[in-house]
Amino acid sequence: MKVPDAIERVLLDEETIAARVRELAAQISADYADAEDLVLIGVLKGAFVFLADLARRLTVPHHVDFIALSSYNRGAVSMGAVRLIMDTRASVTGRHVLVVEDIVDTGYTLDYLLRTFRARQPASLRTCVLLNKPERRRIEVPIDYLGFEIPDVWVVGYGLDYADRFRTLPYIAVLKREVYEQRSGGTENQRSGENGVAR
């Protein structure tokens, strides 16, 4: 499969991601070996690829649920003002909740999710994040299981998009700067908002 012209370079190839997802799945399976009722909550749209691969590698029984969010002021720096578009299907009260996210940069979205779920009194609440951009952090959020730390570059693929493009590339790649500087498009703006805020 040829690499699109808009891509500057491949940051994490398929094999590297697959190996790390297997490690995360092994760790999670060990940690939740005795957990009665584990639910993985994927944040749409970005986390669906990661969740699909992670869930298949888990050896512990679990349920899968999804949540969809949107930001109130698209494009502006969000202070965590997140709108819940679709809530989970099932209640999380009394259950072991693992939030699955594709990327954390400012931390506002994950912070919102943690506050939301904590209020519902789960048995436990942890986070599993594929990519972390620590340079971009604005608010402290706990990451219990992390795939990779990455620099502050615009990444696409494996669920991450630019204006809904490049989301399903099987690898994670750095977008050419001129592509995202041409227009401030993108429903998931990695500079001014956060991946995963808008669906």
Add this chain to the structure above:
Amino acid sequence: MGLRDDVAKVLISEETLRARVAELGQAINATYTDADCPFLVCVLKGAFMFLADLTRNLEMRHEVDFMEISSYGTGTVSSGVVRILLDLEQNIEGRHVLIVEDIIDTGRTLDYITRNLQTRNPASLRVCTLLSKPSRREIDVPLDFVGFEVPDEFVVGYGLDFAEEYRNLPFIGVLKEEVYADSE
């Protein structure tokens, strides 16, 4: 592992799934161009795993969106009418829509979703399903891309669940009868 003990047999192995999903990807690659920029509609939850693998085989420009639906209850089964819990983020008017489903059995839900999306005037509307159970069909729905035809057995795995369990099995298996018999 416990979940696997509930599976009577593996119907479609992980390797067979991977190969067939790649073939479906090639068929879709041959159908659409970059200019078409097909709009893939994934019906949650069951189809997310199939979607994740299918789309990684696509070479043309495309977009992905999600719908989540739930049934209103027993009274509406024959009409296929479902409640839309999460609608598409984007307008599909003039777009080439490809519905991605995990399994088609009676066809009633798909028929309703198809009619619902048709009212939004897409440029074209096709359906890609991983599994089809033709023996269960009650309404004729055109399927453009089909992964496997399966017999009328209780299948789980690769996104398909029984009471929310077994979804994450990496293969398609047939559930042991004693597992689901109790609940019926």
